[in-house]
Structure formats: C-alpha cells, structure tokens
Amino acid sequence: MDFKPLVRFQDVHLRYGNGPDVLHQVNLTLEPGSFHFMVGPSGAGKSSLLRLMYLAHRPTTGRLSLFGRDVSQLDRKETSMLRRRIGIIFQDFRLLDHLTALENVALPLTITGMPLEKVRRNVSELLSWVGLADNLDSKPPTLSGGQQQRVAIARAVIGRPSLLLADEPTGNLDDKIAERLLFLFEELNKRGTTIVVASHNEALVNRFNHPVFKIINGEVRLIRSAPVIEQNTESGAA
Numbered sequence: 001m002d003f004k005p006l007v008r009f010q011d012v013h014l015r016y017g018n019g020p021d022v023l024h025q026v027n028l029t030l031e032p033g034s035f036h037f038m039v040g041p042s043g044a045g046k047s048s049l050l051r052l053m054y055l056a057h058r059p060t061t062g063r064l065s066l067f068g069r070d071v072s073q074l075d076r077k078e079t080s081m082l083r084r085r086i087g088i089i090f091q092d093f094r095l096l097d098h099l100t101a102l103e104n105v106a107l108p109l110t111i112t113g114m115p116l117e118k119v120r121r122n123v124s125e126l127l128s129w130v131g132l133a134d135n136l137d138s139k140p141p142t143l144s145g146g147q148q149q150r151v152a153i154a155r156a157v158i159g160r161p162s163l164l165l166a167d168e169p170t171g172n173l174d175d176k177i178a179e180r181l182l183f184l185f186e187e188l189n190k191r192g193t194t195i196v197v198a199s200h201n202e203a204l205v206n207r208f209n210h211p212v213f214k215i216i217n218g219e220v221r222l223i224r225s226a227p228v229i230e231q232n233t234e235s236g237a238a
C-alpha cells in the first residue's frame, strides 16, 4: 500500500497574471482515503485550489505534489495519466451537449476499453441511483440544472477515481438529494477514494463527520478536524 500523501501543498502561492495572491502560503496534506470539505465565501479561492489539484493551473511559487509526484516536473503525457486518476465535478458541469446522459457518463469507462454492454449496465445503474432512470437518453440541454449536476457527478465517480474533487456539487440540488449525493461520496470514500468537496453550504457540511478547511483571505486553515454530528432536533433553532 502507498502511504505517501496523495496531495501535498508546500508554501504554495497562486496569482493570476499580475494580480494579487489568490492563494497565499498554502500548506496542506491530504492522506490517501481522507475526506475533506472546503468552505469559504464566494471568491475566496475554493475553485482555484481545486484547479491546482486537477493540474489545470500550476502554483505561482511553492511546491505541489500529487500521488507523490512534484507537478512542476510532469510532462504533458504524465499530466494526462495523473488526471485519469482524478474525478472532477465542475461548478458549470461541462457536459457534452450532443451526447445523451448515458453517453456522457460512459465516456470515462469507454476509454478504458470496457465492453460496451458492461459500460451500459454500470452507467444505467448509477444514473438510476441518482434518480435519473427516466433520463438515460436525454441530452443535457433538455435537463434541469439539478439533473445536469447529477449527470456530472455520475460522470466523475463512474470510474472510481483515486481522488475526487467536487466544486459545489450540490449547488443546484434540494437538501434531500444533496445529502443523498454526499452519502454516495461517503460510499466511494469507504472504498478508498480520497475526496475534497468545496461548498458554500455550511449547514449541509456540518451534518457530516469530516474535517473542514476554510479559505480566508487566500489562506487555507483547518477549522474543524472531527465535528460532532448534530442530533436530530425538533427545530433547527434548538
């Protein structure tokens, strides 16, 4: 088994162009099999942090290692190999509009060479689980925002990635479905996927027993390592 940290930021700063530091002196380590939430106000830098972990940007200064590799040393081929181990749910979904829901979710499996019948079975099962059994053949433009979000989530998790990065994955969903999807992430986590979920929704985050990072003024702080799960109370004001 690999005991190296899966993700390691050492004194990382990120600036866009000549702008100010968006992320400032970030030091954080994610162990394999961990589950973290990332909270912070709009514009705090949550998506930027996830984009660094997805190799969409490189640190301006400092060192970032993924799967034990220093990302500044990766060539294009190595970058795409590492990315195959990462599932990402973008805030704006990024589904392919000319493909059906089923075809969108099937993409990460078809490139592995899995037989098509098996791909169809696995994808149908997952889409049914997320409540889209009646939408397998629908194209994204005909789906609601919440339905598109669930297709994007299914696409990110279908290949059982080693690392799952989710940027506001429940933003368009009602609370019940949001909670159900976080349970799906917990299932994946139990099977070994390391998970990072960025969310505005601190009430939802507080219902789960996972450590929480908060981004404040570009600095990432661990604000809670092991929250106590809230008990069901008659009213939220209890």
Ligand SMILES: Nc1ncnc2c1ncn2[C@@H]1O[C@H](COP(=O)(O)OP(=O)(O)OP(=O)(O)O)[C@@H](O)[C@H]1O
Pocket: 016, 022, 040, 041, 042, 043, 044, 045, 046, 047, 048, 049, 091
């Ligand atoms: N490609 C970019 N070029 C220039 N500035 C950017 C770029 N992407 C983000 N920013 C800026 O970086 C800061 C952090 O943005 P980021 O999207 O990471 O925040 P966020 O916490 O994810 O916000 P939200 O919750 O609204 O998505 C913001 O000031 C934003 O305007």
